[in-house]
Amino acid sequence: MMKILVVFYSRSGKTKKVAGKISELLKCEIEEIIDMKNRKGIPGFLSAGTDANLRKLTAIKEIKNNPSLYDLVIVGTPIWSSNISTPIRTYLSLYKEDFKKVAFFCTRLGSDSEKVFNDMKNLSQKTPLALLELTSREVTRDQYMQKVKEFIKNLKEEIVK
Ligand SMILES: Cc1cc2nc3c(=O)[nH]c(=O)nc-3n(C[C@H](O)[C@H](O)[C@H](O)COP(=O)(O)O)c2cc1C
Known part of the structure; x- marks a missing residue:
């Protein structure tokens, strides 16, 4: 049995x-990454945008699941200022040595995800088995199941290879 972990950060x-x-x-x-920096309200929004743009790292709360114990880690992030969110940039930087296989997903208003996925690939030093990009609109309206199922199908096909 393949051991899989989903790791994500989510502000909203x-x-x-x-x-x-x-x-x-x-x-x-599943593991939620908690940013020790307050990202709430307008000040939080502004700091999030700036930190992501400057590719800064942040302090994240201690994780519960050691990623090296999993065969596959699926990492999800919102896009901030056309970049990886700061908490997920931090997570990938801290644990890049510990991943066996990875897959990525992101949510965003409308930005192109290609650059973000490329950055995630470079940071984790792994080629993802599958990718999933969704707009916040699709998520809010519950119009994301088909893409999620396709993502899982792609993943399963890659896993058996
Ligand atoms: C600081 C900040 C910057 C953002 N920058 C972008 C952006 O450059 N492009 C985009 O498409 N969406 C951008 N968004 C929108 C989020 O990616 C989108 O709402 C996402 O679904 C939020 O995910 P969450 O609810 O898990 O936090 C930004 C949101 C925040 C808070």
């Missing part, structure tokens, strides 16, 4: 909703 719930669905369908563990 969209990425969390998708992460929950993925872990539910895969019946696997």
Whole structure:
């Protein structure tokens, strides 16, 4: 049995909703990354945008699941200022040595995800088995199941290879 972990950060719930669905369908563990920096309200929004743009790192709360104990870690992030969110940049930087296989997903208003996925690939030093990009609109309106199922199908096809 393949051990899978879904790891995500979410400021306003969209990425969390998708992460929950993925872990539910895969019946696997889930870990939420908690940013020690307050990202709430307008000041939090502004700091998030600036920190992401400057590719800064942040302090994250101690994780519960050691990623090296999993065959596959699926990492999800919102896009901030056309970049990886700061907490997920931090997570990938800290644990890049510990991943066996990875897959990525992101939520965003409308930005191109290619650059973000490329950055995630470079940071984790791994080629992802599958990718999933969703708009916050698709998530809010519950119009994301088909893409999630396709993502899982792609993942399963890659896993057996
Ligand atoms: C600081 C900040 C910057 C953002 N920058 C972008 C952006 O450059 N492009 C984009 O498409 N969406 C951007 N967004 C929108 C989020 O990516 C989108 O709402 C996402 O679904 C939020 O996920 P969450 O609810 O899990 O936090 C930004 C949001 C925040 C808070």
